Amino acid sequence: MTSTDWQSAPRNWPASLTLGLTAAAALTIVPWYGLTHGYSHAAWAWFVVVLSLNELSITCGYHRLFAHVTYKARPALRAIYLLIGAMTLQGSALRWCAMHRVHHRYIDDPERDPYCARRGFWFSHIGWMLHDYPSGHADLDCARDLKQDPMVMWQHRHYVPVAVAMNVAVPLLLGALSGDVVGTFLLAGVLRLVLSHHLTFFINSLAHIVGTQPYSTENTARDNAVVALLTFGEGYHNYHHAFAHDYRNAVRWWQWDPSKWLIWTLARVGLARDLKRVPDFRIQRALLDAQFQHAQQRLAHRPAWELEPLRRRIAEEYAAFHAAIGTWSKLREQWIEEKKRAVANRWERSLLQSRLKELEYSLRLQYRRMRLLQAQLG
Numbered sequence: 001m002t003s004t005d006w007q008s009a010p011r012n013w014p015a016s017l018t019l020g021l022t023a024a025a026a027l028t029i030v031p032w033y034g035l036t037h038g039y040s041h042a043a044w045a046w047f048v049v050v051l052s053l054n055e056l057s058i059t060c061g062y063h064r065l066f067a068h069v070t071y072k073a074r075p076a077l078r079a080i081y082l083l084i085g086a087m088t089l090q091g092s093a094l095r096w097c098a099m100h101r102v103h104h105r106y107i108d109d110p111e112r113d114p115y116c117a118r119r120g121f122w123f124s125h126i127g128w129m130l131h132d133y134p135s136g137h138a139d140l141d142c143a144r145d146l147k148q149d150p151m152v153m154w155q156h157r158h159y160v161p162v163a164v165a166m167n168v169a170v171p172l173l174l175g176a177l178s179g180d181v182v183g184t185f186l187l188a189g190v191l192r193l194v195l196s197h198h199l200t201f202f203i204n205s206l207a208h209i210v211g212t213q214p215y216s217t218e219n220t221a222r223d224n225a226v227v228a229l230l231t232f233g234e235g236y237h238n239y240h241h242a243f244a245h246d247y248r249n250a251v252r253w254w255q256w257d258p259s260k261w262l263i264w265t266l267a268r269v270g271l272a273r274d275l276k277r278v279p280d281f282r283i284q285r286a287l288l289d290a291q292f293q294h295a296q297q298r299l300a301h302r303p304a305w306e307l308e309p310l311r312r313r314i315a316e317e318y319a320a321f322h323a324a325i326g327t328w329s330k331l332r333e334q335w336i337e338e339k340k341r342a343v344a345n346r347w348e349r350s351l352l353q354s355r356l357k358e359l360e361y362s363l364r365l366q367y368r369r370m371r372l373l374q375a376q377l378g
Contacts, residue, residue, distance in 0.1 A: 009131040042178035047187035057084035067097040070247035087166035092156040117208030125205035207237035215242040233257030
């Protein structure tokens with residue numbers, strides 16, 4: 001499809017009016033009312049609470065539960081995700097997840113990726129919704145499993161009345177309870193909705209344009225700590241695209257991912273189960289693989305007299321890396337076979353696990369060596 005075809009796509013009026021009118025109200029009516037009447041502490045408190053619930057319903061519900069099935073949830077928790085998810089006005093869970101799965105399947109393809117970052121910040125952030133682009137048509141066949149889910153389909157069929165009720169009735173009810181109906185509606189209703197929209201949109205735009213690529217350089221997805229801070233952990237997007245079926249987006253202890261902590265807590269109280277995690281060795285392998293790719297790219301910019309010793313060191317590290325991967329694969333196969341046979345000899349199984357841990361540790365050490373080498377490359 002040519003650029004002219006894209007530009008001539010018809011306007012998506014429902015999305016354009018929703019996004020435009022709510023943004024206009026947030027920029028004019030909300031500050032005007034604050035200056036002339038003021039907002040109560042209760043109104044601000046409900047704004048923070050409802051905004052947080054909206055974001056968590058997208059991250060933990062729409063994204064990590066329904067789109068990627070990184071864990072399983074009890075019906076009560078699924079219902080909460082679906083109700084509050086409708087409040088975000090980002091479409092039904094079925095449509096949202098179908099679009100997101102297409103994004104993962106065809107990432108960076110301008111013809112098929114719904115919010116392709118290669119088309120620029122504006123398009124990936126909000127422009128893809130303002131026109132009826134062919135790539136924006138939801139292929140619901142990508143969510144056949146969800147089409148078999150009665151709760152998801154109920155929300156999909158009744159999405160409009162549910163969304164309207166959640167965005168009108170809930171803020172008004174909270175305002176009545178707090179004694180500040182108008183203030184609560186403007187903050188927890190209007191301003192919350194606009195901020196929730198754009199915080200989520202940053203994942204499609206900024207998290208594909210600004211940040212680092214420690215796990216993979218095969219696509220535009222990036223780790224962005226600022227976006228992670230704003231979106232309850234979703235900003236570690238390079239990791240997510242490398243390991244989409246991990247319930248975590250951040251794996252370092254210091255990285256901000258409260259969605260991961262919430263899912264873990266829900267599992268402890270019995271509301272969630274079967275949390276999927278990528279083995280540490282695979283994570284270390286991806287980190288090193290990306291390091292080698294970055295090193296090769298930087299070698300191209302080094303003086304000729306420095307190339308040979310640096311290439312030799314990288315080649316040695318790469319050989320050790322592949323040897324470790326081969327050993328790990330064999331040990332992993334043995335460990336799986338031992339589990340299948342459920343052998344009584346626990347010592348053999350513990351020995352295999354110890355050797356796997358040793359290999360994981362060796363990759364961590366190699367990763368540190370590669371970081372030092374990267375520093376020399378500049």
